Amino acid sequence: MRLLEEKILSDGEAISKEVLKVDAFLNHQIDSKLMFEIGKEFAKLFANEEITKIVTIESSGIAPAVMTGLQLNVPVIFARKQKSLTLNEALLTTSVHSFTKNVTNNISISKKYLNDNDKILIIDDFLANGQAALGLVDLIHQANATVVGIGILIEKSFQSGAQKLKDLGLRVESLARIESLENGVVNFISEKVEELI
């Protein structure tokens, strides 16, 4: 998605070979108009999938997920990293390791918001090693619901997450695919020719 790639180039920061910092428009400050356009793009990509719900994970997945939910007209559920006193009913739970933050969290979704008829679109900000997305897939499968696709804003294609998800037969749509972050320079995987026409 050209708009997102341009934003990454103008406002993102490759702070190491593995870490792209996008606090300026996604992970701390949020560009709502960009999120709206991203929601439109995901809604278009998954228009024919009869999606019933979107699942994401707090916190940075929420903005693009609600913009997608607005345009697909379906509810959004965000998996919780901490238990809340008001979230004490039956939970689906799994553990997810974040390499960026170097912590392992239990993530949870209340059982009552997912059922076996649901066709779920997962939305998340980054796809790197795939831990968060695989955790969400696990929660959805625990509910016997179907994952119809995974919409990612920024895929670090030099890490293994996208391949792991594709190996499970899952459709992955990443709006920006990063080939490398060497020497502070962001290199994208070239878009397919048909997308450039």
Place this chain on the structure above:
Amino acid sequence: MRLLEEKILSDGEAISKEVLKVDAFLNHQIDSKLMFEIGKEFAKLFANEEITKIVTIESSGIAPAVMTGLQLNVPVIFARKQKSLTLNEALLTTSVHSFTKNVTNNISISKKYLNDNDKILIIDDFLANGQAALGLVDLIHQANATVVGIGILIEKSFQSGAQKLKDLGLRVESLARIESLENGVVNFISEKVEELI
């Protein structure tokens, strides 16, 4: 706001005299269309305030804040409860106690996203004892920016937060104001007569 009050009555749950559970449309599952309408309402209420940025706190404030940001065409910043490895620059920090979760968190905003020219609208999901809102006010004042108003979805008016904020001279706009949650029944403070005409 009639739409929000109706949603609270249909999908909310008064689980004690002090706790209203709205996981069905705000704190776990999110009704994006409702959040869009809430964003429109805040944008209308604060249309003349020349707001430059919206500040909220993860996670439940993000959805209504980005919908408001979309319609006021300003960036949204969400205060972080945990430090991230990619959020390691100069931070504004304060501590906030959550009575619902019974934890005290440090919350932080990166210094570079707030400056002394900013006119800030704070958006949050609940206003109870006012701890979260007061923490955000503190962060904004640390940056020498101006708080022009506070937009709250659900005010528990039987707790002291709204009064504390008003005592600081701050404008508080709460879309649903709850008088009591006795016996599992949600009672709203009656809307002013002119709003009913």
